[in-house]
Amino acid sequence: MPVLIISCWVPPAPCLLTPRAHALRASSRSGVAAGRWPAAAAATTGTAAPAAETMMEWWPPVPQEQVDALRSLNGWVAENMLPLLTPVESAWQPYDYLPRSAEGAEAAFTEAVAELRAAAACLPDDVLVCLVGNMVTEEALPTYQSMGNRVDGVGDATGSSALPWARWIRGWTAEENRHGDLLNRYLYLTGRVDMRQVELTTHHLLRNGMEMLAPKSPYHSLIYGAFQERATFISHANTARLATQHGDRTLAKICGVIAADERRHEAGYTKVSAKLFGVDPDGMVRALADVMRGKVTMPGQLMSDGRGGGDTLFARFSAVAHRAGVYTASDYGDLVEHFVRRWRVAELAGGLSGEGRRAQEYVCGLAPKIRRMEELAQRRAARGEPGLARFSWIFDRTVVVG
Template sequence: MATTWLATGSAPAKLCFHNSSKSAARGGFSWILCSATNPRSLTISAAATSAEHTECAAVPREQVEVIRSLNGWVAENMLPLLAPVESSWQPHDFLPCSAAAGAGGVSEAEALASFTEGVAQLRAGAAGVPDDVLVCLVGNMVTEEALPTYQTMGNRSEGASDDTGVSSLPWAQWLRGWTAEENRHGDLLNRYLYLSGRVDMRQVETTVHHLLRNGMEMLMPSSPYHSVIYGAFQERATFISHGHTGRLAGQHGDQALAKICGAIAADERRHEAGYSRAAARLFEVDPDGMVRALAHVMRGKVTMPGLLMSDGRDAACGDGTLFERFSAVAERVGVYTARDYGDLVEHFVRRWRVAELRGLSGEGRRAQEYVCGLPPKVRRLAELAHKRAARSEARPVQFSWIFDRPVMPG
């Protein structure tokens, strides 16, 4: 899992979610064009968070029962998407060989020479990757490394959680299997970045530490419907961002990184397929409940996993939060853009045949209308952001991840 974000245009104008204490109190977010110099535009205040949690409605029991009734379906349709451990790739497969001396008759000198040569080749490829692409790679890696937070989120969904830690129920097996496959992503990117010599690993590690301590504002209520929808969106966004990063790495001569990002993107696509299939099945079983859940998520309950990332220097930076700066760079280089987000929303509206739903309640019909009208709204706001950005003068921002070298934002 990586980051879903929206940021368009140059530094002063970006498309993002805004949560004021007033809107949080009534359970909603609003779309605004916010200034990159206003870090609070992407920060959820403690007071707003407290109000939202206090007023959160309980998860409908019928949703929990529907989810539990799908355990057999999950076993047949989702668990086969998880690759067997024995045939799965591991981070070591993409990195310089670390075979011990004596294995296969290799001497200590030969083993060291092989490893050293592998590191030299990796560094030679990494040398051509531009700083802005490195920033995107680090941001994605930091988000992947916060995996414990995401498993916690999955275990909050009653009916689809792993209640005992070793449950044999298919939903629990999926959650553990998904976590095991996702765990390789941060490991692989972390080791690549360390061996590349291109980044300040202590600052990168500090950012991971901060993000895990800061946590993530999770979906409220902890509805299993919301979690399945969130999972589908997040996995597709991750597939897109890793895929684009790999493409850019290949264009700049780093075929090793291109292969790494491709392998991770392929995992994300399988995971998206699992969550997307589950959501489609839920739309068949409970269309009214699911369309209302989808609208709820789209109105702003999707909190970007890396939103609270920090390198400990945000206050002294003066150019917005670390997440804002990272998002702006990702938008400019094309790793993940507002257009990608609009396409993603449109993809799932079409995939789940939201416009074709019939027999909905009044609230369900309003949710349907809102969701189906969202993609063009996102694109219009993105275009507005670009126009406003074009009238503004962008200036370089520094990232501690790359030894404070300046990078142009969006």
């Protein structure tokens, strides 16, 4: 699962949600109890949630034609998406990349752990922070699976449904589950991080959950999935590169196999989104603009180590990832440009409403705007003094940011 799309570079613009939904989203952001109250708000702000009987959840209903469009693709999903999942028999498992702990091989295990620790001793703190942030985000997988099952027309209605969409969600989850496991065990063995603080952060993130722009909408969810999988691919691939630079070949392999998984998952969400652009170009281009205009909340956005403080933990982690080159604003601009080209958004002509044409224009002009804002941000950063961010994950040491 995806790590981060830095949304603060996206200029504010009118939202395509209905006024009612917009008001509810705004109220949830400001912590007002007028409608939806994210459970995470109380956890992260320390503000008490309203009494249970006054809470309600409301989102605009998903148009039936969108649900029908998704259901009509079941056969297509079976033919084009399910083959992207690796058969269990040939899939890698975390144990393949870690010291073998089986009984009878104690000496070899001890030696392998010593080698792993010696290589990891060379990793600088910024790489460790990026690894922990990525790992914690991967470990919140239960949140993402339940998110997938909440989407109209896609979800696994029974928990063991034989329908292709449901099989995709379960297969995707099973593959993703290895990512957090592998990174977690690697980090534990290195001894380089405060594992209890890391585990506590995962615990907080799972309790806090994640906010979605339009949680039941299949169009929004699939577009979001494509962006997030590509962002995660970039992030793990860049971490693999840094691991190689610092001489940790085990970590480079670990991040490499995870990145390859993200790449396959990206292919699935990208292909199905392309298919939907053919079926309903107006609905999809409006959803794409909506995802871009709305605040793209990240899967790990609500992470916390329980320490409070000024900037959120996620903001500090993002700043470190940006400076380390693991995931940058420039990557985000590239991502937008990539999908606009891949889905041939500029070439959409027939079947667009006025709103659809405005969405098309907005989306096609977005990448250059992001790049301009990035240049300005970099110039500002070059003029200012770099800051320091403290992380409990690395025993309260500080890392340079900005």
